[in-house]
Amino acid sequence: MRQRIAVIGGVASGPAAAAQAKRVDPEVGVVLFEQGPDISYGACEMPYYVADQIPSDDTLVMLTPERFEQTRKAEVRVRHRVLGIHPKRCRLDVKDIATGRITEERFDKFILATGARARLPEFEGAEAPNVFPMRQLDDARRLKEYLGAHRVQHAVVLGGGYIGVEMAEALRARGLRVTILERSGNLLHAYLDDDLLPLVQDVAHRHGVVVRREQAVGFVLDGEGAVKAVRTDKGEMIGCQVVIAAMGTRPDTELAEAAGITLGTTGAVAVDARMRTNLPNVWACGDCIEVERVIDRRKVYLPLAPVAFRTARVAATNAARRGRVAPARFPGVVGASAVKVFELEVATVGLRLDEARAAGFDAFATQIKHWSRVPIYPGAKPLHVRLVVERGKGRLLGAQLVGEEGAALRADVLVPCLRDRWAVAQIKDLDLIYTPPFAPALDPLIVAANEAAKRVGRG
Amino acid sequence: MRQRIAVIGGVASGPAAAAQAKRVDPEVGVVLFEQGPDISYGACEMPYYVADQIPSDDTLVMLTPERFEQTRKAEVRVRHRVLGIHPKRCRLDVKDIATGRITEERFDKFILATGARARLPEFEGAEAPNVFPMRQLDDARRLKEYLGAHRVQHAVVLGGGYIGVEMAEALRARGLRVTILERSGNLLHAYLDDDLLPLVQDVAHRHGVVVRREQAVGFVLDGEGAVKAVRTDKGEMIGCQVVIAAMGTRPDTELAEAAGITLGTTGAVAVDARMRTNLPNVWACGDCIEVERVIDRRKVYLPLAPVAFRTARVAATNAARRGRVAPARFPGVVGASAVKVFELEVATVGLRLDEARAAGFDAFATQIKHWSRVPIYPGAKPLHVRLVVERGKGRLLGAQLVGEEGAALRADVLVPCLRDRWAVAQIKDLDLIYTPPFAPALDPLIVAANEAAKRVGRG
Numbered sequence: 045m046r047q048r049i050a051v052i053g054g055v056a057s058g059p060a061a062a063a064q065a066k067r068v069d070p071e072v073g074v075v076l077f078e079q080g081p082d083i084s085y086g087a088c089e090m091p092y093y094v095a096d097q098i099p100s101d102d103t104l105v106m107l108t109p110e111r112f113e114q115t116r117k118a119e120v121r122v123r124h125r126v127l128g129i130h131p132k133r134c135r136l137d138v139k140d141i142a143t144g145r146i147t148e149e150r151f152d153k154f155i156l157a158t159g160a161r162a163r164l165p166e167f168e169g170a171e172a173p174n175v176f177p178m179r180q181l182d183d184a185r186r187l188k189e190y191l192g193a194h195r196v197q198h199a200v201v202l203g204g205g206y207i208g209v210e211m212a213e214a215l216r217a218r219g220l221r222v223t224i225l226e227r228s229g230n231l232l233h234a235y236l237d238d239d240l241l242p243l244v245q246d247v248a249h250r251h252g253v254v255v256r257r258e259q260a261v262g263f264v265l266d267g268e269g270a271v272k273a274v275r276t277d278k279g280e281m282i283g284c285q286v287v288i289a290a291m292g293t294r295p296d297t298e299l300a301e302a303a304g305i306t307l308g309t310t311g312a313v314a315v316d317a318r319m320r321t322n323l324p325n326v327w328a329c330g331d332c333i334e335v336e337r338v339i340d341r342r343k344v345y346l347p348l349a350p351v352a353f354r355t356a357r358v359a360a361t362n363a364a365r366r367g368r369v370a371p372a373r374f375p376g377v378v379g380a381s382a383v384k385v386f387e388l389e390v391a392t393v394g395l396r397l398d399e400a401r402a403a404g405f406d407a408f409a410t411q412i413k414h415w416s417r418v419p420i421y422p423g424a425k426p427l428h429v430r431l432v433v434e435r436g437k438g439r440l441l442g443a444q445l446v447g448e449e450g451a452a453l454r455a456d457v458l459v460p461c462l463r464d465r466w467a468v469a470q471i472k473d474l475d476l477i478y479t480p481p482f483a484p485a486l487d488p489l490i491v492a493a494n495e496a497a498k499r500v501g502r503g
Numbered sequence: 504m505r506q507r508i509a510v511i512g513g514v515a516s517g518p519a520a521a522a523q524a525k526r527v528d529p530e531v532g533v534v535l536f537e538q539g540p541d542i543s544y545g546a547c548e549m550p551y552y553v554a555d556q557i558p559s560d561d562t563l564v565m566l567t568p569e570r571f572e573q574t575r576k577a578e579v580r581v582r583h584r585v586l587g588i589h590p591k592r593c594r595l596d597v598k599d600i601a602t603g604r605i606t607e608e609r610f611d612k613f614i615l616a617t618g619a620r621a622r623l624p625e626f627e628g629a630e631a632p633n634v635f636p637m638r639q640l641d642d643a644r645r646l647k648e649y650l651g652a653h654r655v656q657h658a659v660v661l662g663g664g665y666i667g668v669e670m671a672e673a674l675r676a677r678g679l680r681v682t683i684l685e686r687s688g689n690l691l692h693a694y695l696d697d698d699l700l701p702l703v704q705d706v707a708h709r710h711g712v713v714v715r716r717e718q719a720v721g722f723v724l725d726g727e728g729a730v731k732a733v734r735t736d737k738g739e740m741i742g743c744q745v746v747i748a749a750m751g752t753r754p755d756t757e758l759a760e761a762a763g764i765t766l767g768t769t770g771a772v773a774v775d776a777r778m779r780t781n782l783p784n785v786w787a788c789g790d791c792i793e794v795e796r797v798i799d800r801r802k803v804y805l806p807l808a809p810v811a812f813r814t815a816r817v818a819a820t821n822a823a824r825r826g827r828v829a830p831a832r833f834p835g836v837v838g839a840s841a842v843k844v845f846e847l848e849v850a851t852v853g854l855r856l857d858e859a860r861a862a863g864f865d866a867f868a869t870q871i872k873h874w875s876r877v878p879i880y881p882g883a884k885p886l887h888v889r890l891v892v893e894r895g896k897g898r899l900l901g902a903q904l905v906g907e908e909g910a911a912l913r914a915d916v917l918v919p920c921l922r923d924r925w926a927v928a929q930i931k932d933l934d935l936i937y938t939p940p941f942a943p944a945l946d947p948l949i950v951a952a953n954e955a956a957k958r959v960g961r962g
Binding site: 086088089092097098099103104348349350351353354375377378379380381382383384389391393418420421422450452453454455456457459460461463464466470471473474475476477478479480481482483485486487490 | 545547548551556557558562563807808809810812813834836837838839840841842843848850852877879880881909911912913914915916918919920922923925929930932933934935936937938939940941942944945946949
């Protein structure tokens with residue numbers, strides 16, 4: 045009998061896993077289950093779709109279910125909710141949402157790609173028609189429809205993380221007033237050390253975004269059940285016509301837990317480097333798992349698309365491989381991400397200073413301000429580079445870059461350095477490109493590494 | 504008696520060496536000799552000054568001689584030509600160009616920073632008032648004065664290397680017609696493998712630059728000794744009012760050779776990793792030396808400012824150090840550079856395919872076209888990435904990137920990879936940043952590394 049693999053979840057890692065399984069073994073039967081109507085879409089593009097910078101929701105979908113089946117040769121069942129998996133019995137319970145019919149199916153292997161869920165307010169109104177998490181394509185579609193059909197002047201965004209600031213920018217672009225409620229008072233505080241936070245606050249402020257060091261504790265609903273005001277922990281009442289729930293995500297581990305699959309310390313599914321769970325015929329990948337950060341060898345929860353794609357390929361290769369195909373290994377992450385905040389690029393790689401110290405490193409940070417191009421070249425912009433460094437050896441542990449251009453790609457330069465455990469003294473000797481239109485004679489990375497190397501006594 | 508160090512040459516590496524020597528030992532007497540009127544200027548910025556994108560020649564000078572003396576505490580003698588060095592006798596002959604007076608001075612140590620000279624046509628008229636090399640700040644000043652004072656409609660540029668294309672763009676920006684004579688017929692052929700060359704030709708063509716596969720063999724002079732036409736090897740006669748000599752540079756080794764200093768295989772001064780020449784009290788740095796390329800351990804001539812700055816620091820540290828100061832070592836180069844050609848960024852790191860093969864590698868190249876940002880994000884541009892890879896191990900040997908944005912900084916990402924001798928299979932696993940405004944879900948570097956890894960059977 046033909047081997048059958050079930051892939052559960054269809055946003056990013058699921059389709060990647062299904063396609064890879066068919067590539068590794070075209071004979072294997074692969075079925076992809078997704079409870080929503082869409083698969084294979086770019087969730088990170090949604091704020092730009094809301095801002096009308098990306099024309100239609102179609103362009104966010106990389107492959108429709110039909111097209112996916114045609115080109116990837118895996119079967120796709122959208123609007124099918126997997127109710128339970130029974131790895132020992134090689135069975136899966138699935139509900140066709142359209143008909144309500146529940147069936148049991150046989151599979152030899154399971155790949156969990158259940159992804160993450162948006163955290164929602166834990167008080168009445170969280171399900172109100174004008175409260176929008178920003179996780180699924182349908183969330184963005186519903187928000188745009190709502191904005192088109194209602195007179196919306198003021199939006200309250202719950203949370204100042206990267207989705208919060210991206211949505212604030214998108215809604216400002218549509219002409220709305222925007223207030224972000226952020227308990228810490230600082231936008232992107234999980235991305236940046238304190239010294240760089242004012243740059244983000246300033247740019248948000250310049251663009252008319254109000255940031256309040258408050259937390260929502262309740263909603264005031266109107267007669268139709270829509271939120272008409274947000275109550276905060278400071279006893280304030282903030283009138284609004286739309287609420288964006290950007291309070292972060294948590295791994296969707298419901299099915300895994302019910303099946304007896306072990307979670308890790310972060311609360312996400314625990315996997316080894318081959319993406320194996322504790323059950324012999326279950327692999328997991330994407331936003332429902334935790335991964336190893338190579339810098340401190342800790343498990344971290346890092347729900348980012350590139351990690352999802354990579355872990356999906358590893359999980360699927362190992363689930364589908366036969367005979368002489370070598371097992372695939374996931375080499376862990378450095379942790380690299382960036383976010384646009386109006387005209388600012390904010391990028392971070394590796395550990396923040398407080399993370400480094402919490403991980404047991406005797407660490408310090410140096411921060412410099414230099415230029416994105418030769419300063420006298422038109423369009424050159426200031427660029428702030430902060431390096432987190434281990435005292436003694438001078439090993440680089442992390443970096444944060446903030447500026448109007450050249451932050452994200454320069455952060456990428458440090459990814460191989462972090463992976464190979466470089467010292468800042470090695471980075472200062474890198475022969476990075478110099479040419480006036482693209483980079484100054486001493487690249488900002490070199491200037492920062494020079495400063496840091498002096499501090500460790502190797503300058 | 505106080506130790507004295509002579510630094511010969513004042514453009515980039517000379518001032519860097521003089522400043523570093525004083526940093527290492529504030530007691531040492533340092534004298535910097537420069538035959539021209541300026542020191543410490545940005546030669547790479549000159550095309551943008553000619554194009555009026557950089558406002559004045561002042562801004563190209565980082566430090567005037569006076570300011571250099573004040574801040575760096577080294578003595579500066581501009582308009583002084585060193586006629587000969589006598590390391591054994593610890594003597595130096597120097598001519599004050601203003602007065603014509605020649606004196607002999609005692610120095611304990613010498614740092615050669617004589618830089619490079621522009622290659623000039625080897626026929627009559629090379630010294631004509633409207634023939635401009637583009638090497639010294641005075642060349643750019645003279646050209647701008649000439650363009651201001653004469654009716655110049657057509658410029659002929661001799662050579663299609665990076666200075667040739669930068670000057671072509673600068674002169675087009677001033678409204679001139681421009682013809683480049685390039686023997687190979689291809690612009691930037693020393694930068695790129697053949698497959699990428701048409702992209703450069705096309706953009707130059709679109710901007711009205713005429714490229715002719717011809718070579719100048721003579722000038723036709725007018726009554727005042729100015730060039731009024733260029734004669735080519737195809738018997739053509741090209742009328743023009745200005746000629747730019749962008750035929751490359753050669754190391755200025757005259758003083759070194761006369762002093763008995765050994766040159767390397769490239770024709771530049773041979774130095775070890777401590778920047779020592781064959782003479783015990785002579786160090787050399789900058790555009791007059793050859794350096795080791797770490798990829799193939801060959802000596803190469805790479806007259807680039809970042810290399811000049813770094814070798815200067817090493818030479819000066821070792822010349823000035825006393826007691827417990829550890830000797831400095833130059834770790835060699837990867838070879839990374841970029842050039843703007845109208846709207847294109849052209850970047851190259853490491854070896855071209857033909858260079859790799861000439862160096863004895865069993866090499867192949869893969870080339871992909873992807874996007875600088877998420878393709879549906881406004882402003883995303885195609886980006887071509889070509890990787891040169893060693894068969895078998897899959898080791899990366901070099902890369903070329905061409906596109907309208909994100910080429911140069913992405914090339915930088917490969918610099919640490921080349922230095923640590925990475926295989927393409929390692930590069931494809933890098934967790935580079937993904938966020939729609941700055942980079943697509945699979946960065947072009949990852950897409951290229953995936954392609955290359957497939958070719959070596961490790962995809």
